[in-house]
Amino acid sequence: MDSAPQRRATLLVAYDSQYKWARQIGRALERQDVGVTYVICSDFRHSISDAQIGEVAPHEVPVLRDRDELLDDLLDSDIVVFGIQGPLTSNLTAELVQHAQRTGRDLPVTVTGWVGVIIEKIVAGYLERFTSDVVAVNSRADLRTFEATANSLGLPTDNLLLSGLPLLSAHRLPLRENPIKTVMFADQPTVPKTLAERTYLYQRLADYARAHPDRRVILKPRHRPDEDTFHRMSKHPEILLEGMELPSNLEVDYTPVSDMLNEIDLMLTVSSTAALEALGHGIRTAFVLDLGIHERLGNQIFTDSGLLRTFDQLIADDVGEPAEGFVDDYFLEKTAAPVDLIAERASELVGVPAADRPSRSAIDTDYFAGVIAVRAFREDQRRGGAASGLKAGVQKANKQIRVQFDNSLRSRAKALALVVLPVSWLDRTRRKVWNAKRSQHPTGQTKQASAARFSSTDKPTN
Incomplete structure (x- = not known):
């Protein structure tokens, strides 16, 4: 009787395309004698129907975990594959790093990649994944972009794996020449x-x-x-x-x-x-x-x-x-399929001490320190802490801008009135406003007269 796999991988997904991508990597990990579990974080927007599961792996239904359960579950894993979108990967990676530091535990080997061809946000997407031990790169063009970005920001590049799209095979078949039917x-x-x-x-x-x-x-x-x-x-x-x-x-x-x-x-x-x-x-x-x-x-x-x-x-x-x-x-024409290259690299890194893995050098960069600092600031602001002072300042500045805008509108309205309205109508309007102001002062004095009285009788002398 075969023994149960000694190593364990958790693969995070939220949608059918991500599940399909993760399932291909999961099968490759199973060939490396790694037990796999597919997980959906219930705190994230997600949608995988029974029909979509049936098309990929009808006997392997992803399990639901809330965020708190998930962090502990991920730290219990040897390998974590992030099949979710970039912003969620970035946030969850930062939370996982902080949770590991709080609990004194080692991080698992982390794997990230792209479900399909990258058609937008290529640099942003890379920077949402750069702390992973394995960043699976789909094409040579993408690799050139990632390496140039990493070099300019002082980020490590030893985690970049030119694997190719996981849905592709190791070798491309020649074009068919049969009639189109x-x-x-x-x-x-x-x-x-x-x-x-x-x-x-x-x-x-x-x-x-x-x-x-x-x-x-x-x-x-x-x-x-x-x-x-x-x-x-x-x-x-x-x-x-x-x-x-x-x-x-x-x-x-x-x-x-x-x-x-x-x-x-x-x-x-x-x-x-x-x-x-x-x-x-x-x-x-x-x-x-x-x-x-x-x-x-x-x-x-x-x-x-x-x-x-x-x-x-x-x-x-x-x-x-x-x-x-x-x-x-x-089409990289490598010796193994893209998913096998990813699984092999992840399995190799399980045997490397956590302090010596690629993710460690990425986490120690100034760039990641900035990511953590911004997260802490936003959390403090959300809770109404020290950052709320800045929030109040922003609100005050916005109020001043609105007042200036309102004054500007009044000035423009006055100028327009001088151009398009009859002079007699404007004179009558001015008299009405003047009389209204006088009626607000029982003594018949205007604000200007009151100010003059203050300056003449109450002004302190040397």
Whole structure:
């Protein structure tokens, strides 16, 4: 009978894409004889449906932990994999470091990475993860950015592991040359965001289907209408398609992309990571260019891919081939799959004393000291401590700004009145104001007269 694993890993997730990413690393850790547990922090926004769990690992349901339970649970682990988003990873890492210092315990080996291709906040995302023992890097371009950032800030770089995207295999398959029979459009919840642009893409996909009636055209939404993801969708594709006249060969399918890779001949998307997954399996791929190149679309990182195409080009079967430099950036052709490289590095570090791990040198940097100082300040301010003095000062400054703004508005109103109102009307208004002020003083004296009386009779003499 096999003995139970001696080492234990906790993998933190909040959404289905994070669970899928963590599950792949978890399987690799299991191959390293590490027992794994998937955990959702109940204090964080989260959403993983039963159907989404079933698609990834139906017999491994993540457990819920509140924040206090979680910190102790993490310190009991040998390895912690942060599958959650960057800001939560940064906050929880800082809390874990402080909790370990308070309790006199060693930190576990920590692993962070990115669920998909990084299309925004690349430097910010790295700095939210830099204290990890293993920062799994998806591409050579990302590695260059992280190393340059680290060098400029005096941060260590020995925790940067060029592993590649965990959903990719060790080697990319050659492009298929068979006729195109099945086409998939990988939809994204918030790319594009506007209703008009999303509707445009679906209409153009319908145009493609009409132009090629012999092809099966699949629209693959990111999730079902009753499910949630980290990136929230305002209008689900099924809702937008209700008012359209669709060709019979266009269908909506929720089967996971990974389960359909053997059937697909052409993958279309704006900037989904599914494109790289398809390329890795030798599937012809195109990034839809109709909406232009923009950071809000996330397709600015694909300008050198050789795969940007408009729907008119795609209808004409002008698909293109991936540029060599782009392929080399993401497909590293290493001896092991990305998830195995991550698991092997984490397992190795378990045997290294906590004081000698990469995270220790990252925690000892001035940059991390600043992170902790800001956290302490915000907590003190939230509790109404010493920082509340600054808060009061800010409120006073804001009040002064409002008064100045109000005075400025009154001055402008007066100037406008002199230009557009009759002089006789202004004279009558001035007399009314003057009489109102006089009525407030029983003696008939104005404030100016009162001030003059004070200065003449009560002014102290030398």
